[in-house]
Amino acid sequence: MNHVRDQQQEIPQLHFGNLEVVTALGRGAKGVVFLARNPAEDDAEWLALKVISRELIERKAKIVNNDGAEYRRVCFEREVLRLFRHPLLPRLRGVLDTQKVVGYAIDYCNGRDLNALRKKQTEKMFSDDVIRFYAAELVMALEYVHSLGIVYRDLKPENVMVQHNGHIMLVDFDLSTRLSQKSPKSSPSPASEVLAESKFVKEDKNSKKIRKKKRFFHFHRFCNSGVSPEESDQQATAKEEPRSVRESESESESSEKSNSFVGTEDYVAPEIVAGKGHDFAVDWWSLGVVLYEMLYGTTPFRGTNRKETFYRILTKSPDLCGEATALRDLIRKLLEKDPRKRMEVEEIKRHDFFKGIEWDMVLEIPRPPSLPETGEEERNGDKIIDVESFVEHLFCSEIEKKNQIKGGEVKGLIPNNTESDIFHVF
Template sequence: MGLKIEYLLTKQQCVLYKLGHITEVESAVLMKDPKQHLVVPILDLQRLTVVSALGRGATGVVFLVVNEESSESLALKVILRDSIEKKRNGNDDQYKRVWFEQQALMCVKHPLLPRLRGVLSTDKVVGYAIDYCPGQDLNSLRNKQTERMFSDHLIRFYAAEMVLALEYLHNLGIAYRDLKPENIMIQDNGHIMLVDFDLSTKLTPKTPKASPPPTTTTLTKPDKTKRRRSLLQRCCDSGISPEESVVAVTKPESCGNSNSFVGTEEYVAPEMILGIGHDFSIDWWSLGIVLYEMLYGVTPFKGTNRKNTFYRVLTEPARLVGEATLLRDLISKLLEKDPVKRIGVEKIKGHDFFRGIDWDLVLTISRPPYIPSQLLDHGSEGKGGIKEIDVELFVQRIFQTTVECGKNQVDDEDTTNEYNGDKNVNKGVWVNGLDNNPCQTNIFSVF
């Protein structure tokens, strides 16, 4: 057991392992990706000290753990094996998302993005780990500010890092699609880290080739010739009158866009709600929402329910209350409802709000505005954490209860944009223990 053996897994073996079908692998075995020259440790659940449950997302529970061999703190996402296999057999996309997230973690190499620090597999669960961020998320940091709002200079720093992280992902052909404060973590060095790639997707970057003229979808004139009813028509059937809206949205170019309907409702862009296809500009809309929330403490289009929120996204302008400033001007350009007219990365970086920023030096800042405490809070459990709790049972009980109450679901990769009433879209809840109520809505989710 003390001897470390290194395996060079074939492509087929890697696929089987990541899908959770290879279980007889010792913790000392390393998995290597020949293309990326990565060596990813295989973690042993029995050699991890569980400090606390950090939170949960749509697919799994995230634990703060300490690797007994290296003494490193890690954020470990644990997913039920049955949920992946059942979804896979049912032609659902959840297992694809788990697969894509691991692939994304293996290919990204950027100081503002997570590293894959290890994978694990048992008969009941699969999981993977990234570096733990002791500063928690951007919402947690916002709640520590005066009146729970950031100053312009703080927003400038974190906005610049978000721009750099998204630009890097877009250059890899990855649309992030779930930018929100809960997914923007604060690392131990004070810089941000974008986490949670299970709603991300691979798109073909736009090329300078000539393309057909873009078509325009107008909310007041839905295309009745389509075989499938659009999401807008279903909204209208639910009480939203098309006569109340005059917003026109230009359909993105057909090259390299997606028709998926995913995300968190307060951050979802108009083109995703309309189901006309979306490209990388969807992330710039979400950036505008995040900056608005950092400035005002609330999101701009939150309604009384999901349907009302979507209606406001489609029809109402963002109310930028206060004197005209460079930040408000940038936010207005990011929250342009027409994705073709929305500001892109080059104009974002060249905007006067970022005047004076040397983009090549942002990541080298040694003293960011906020440096979190380096001490782990083990709570009442002490240094030993809560290792006596059965992680497999913990996750199983939470997700079985979730299924029973029918809450906390994430919309599937649905090209028909099936409108499911007031179903939550990727809502996270706190994990307070085995008896927590997963039906409770909360803004915290990681991974």
Template sequence: MTNLLPPPQETPTLNLNGLEIFSALGRGSKGVVFLVKSETKHLALKVILKESIEKKNNRVSFEQRVLSRFDHPLFPHIHGVLETDKVVGYAIDYCPGRDLNSLKKKQSEGMFSVEIIRFYAAELVIALEYLHNQGIVYRDLKPDNVMIQENGHLMLVDFDLSTNLPPRTPSQPSPATTETVRDSTVTKKERFFQFSGLCNSGISPDDSESKSTELDSSGEKSNSFVGTEEYVAPEVITGTGHDFAVDWWSLGVVLYEMLYGTTPFKGLNRKETFFKILTKPPCLVGETTALRDLIRKLLEKDPNRRINVEGIKGHDFFSGLDWDAVVNVSRPPYIPVPEDNEISEIDVEKFVHEIFAKYNGDNNRSSSNMKGQDRVSNTLVDNNGNFLDF
């Protein structure tokens, strides 16, 4: 498979004892992120408990390998890796503006103006186009993974759910028109068990383990169930195979959320959310505008008809935009204010161990305490996204 990313650069080794630890920026099933300082700059250090990575070692190594190859202003640079007897980790650029979700909470009623949406949407399109041209499907676009750099520009982070597909070039048709590569022996009942298992489990879709992180070069689509449930595309839920088009769906969800302050398909539980994604059109309240039209085309349930990158960049919403100048804009809509950070007495290894222990305990309790109404019973999803009895 052709890979257009440059060869990985040699990554320096970090010494945990040589870092100043300020605070924990985020935590979850995929690791704990700390704000640290090396000899020269502040960094975001992602740390993972060693004993937890055996089953997802491919994901961890894939993310590190991808990070080491990025050469783009909207993507992080890996500044070093560390390993102790108990944890492994790596450091990337620290974004003092935190994430897009945090910025959304600062907006009036949690909604952005159209002009601000246009700027951030353009940067997200540029970032996704860069990934797709390298043959990488992001598969986890959501506000929590969109960081705001010191200069006000965006930065995409978290690539452990990403996967490789044959790179797309501008001369190719929309990738959604490629033929689905899938095992013809997969039956409807097997798909039911896959779908109902995801609905019944105590884990989120983004925690589900992909059977393979990287596809063979002959594969043009992936059949893995990955993503975050409110942002996941219909073809991921139905298991009919997915490709680069899933990222444009997720972009539509993000733009909808920026405009309306909420995601378009959120239900009371996972089953209802998936049902809405598969069957309900987005509720685009208000007069017809270029932004609402773009969102509607991004949230096209049929990936064969969903707007692609050429259609997006040529859409009226971006009329008059100089795409080559976007990442060089000197005054983006929001410039983070520098903060004074105090050093904290944090035992990183102990802290990470406690977080993973708590997360796994909560997961086990959630799985065993699922209520009956949250379960999918005697139903499956057909190729048209319909729930059927069997």
């Protein structure tokens, strides 16, 4: 297994001249995700290309005087993706740097996300057996992420994609952080690690070395600084993200907890709302919220506004109506408000809801609950998108943006958002 770790794989530099970008899949606070491929390659696989506006990043930097924190966040996310060698997590397939945009490409999942899949069900809910499959894979994905010292902090159905083989892929690590002084109580089993390494890209050992190319010095300086973005992230305005919570305090890298106010409103843990500091346990709380939503079709603490939602998260117990089942018991224990009493990974895996699960064999299930339809990917007619112009037009000045909203959506954009998270979408 050591020789696998020692192998290097260069992450390719992407160029628009070599890419066929056919449609926009969704937008986030800073960028747009496009469907793209390199037709010159033999396999010409479809990729999800996340493109972020340099102008918007620099404008935010001037507004909050954050000295490059927005660049650090983009670089940090790319470096996190470089670490992954697991079937349930994305591969970093290439990076993109131009005078107008920065970004990266990962594997494209044609099965959409769990939220879209749930809404296709007759009663807009999943059965216990289907929930068990997706829950087991989420536990495995989070266990692996935690073993790298990364706290995810944005688990929600919109960030759980369905791959072509029916297995999940956890995406969008924009809000993740590294807690250097604490490790989770367990790490992935050797069998799972071998499987992940044999199937997916090997870590680039040179990922933290300074590039020789200085064309975009400002961006590359942060990408190679070795400093995680949490040291200087600032609070974003509510106007930019009306129902998504961003960083409001700097991270404390010298402790085993983070004090950032970050996440997506319906899914944030009580300790984040209370500002008491948080660690890996916040991801298990969010898992409880996701399982509740899969079972009942709604999140457990949503109020009429953010203030009421946060009040419910801090004070209310989840309404687990229906007969007592192992699933409801698992949800109740995950939604324990005291993080010290909340279940962690080994206890979760031993819970009665997962009784009979062979954890080393979960990834080998040949027939997951839902297999995406195969066929030609959705195209924006026969026109190839000019990505830089598209992103520049979408992320223009605030006045232009207001006028744009009044006039309708940008042509070619396929919205992929929900009421709970209008702007933070991958």
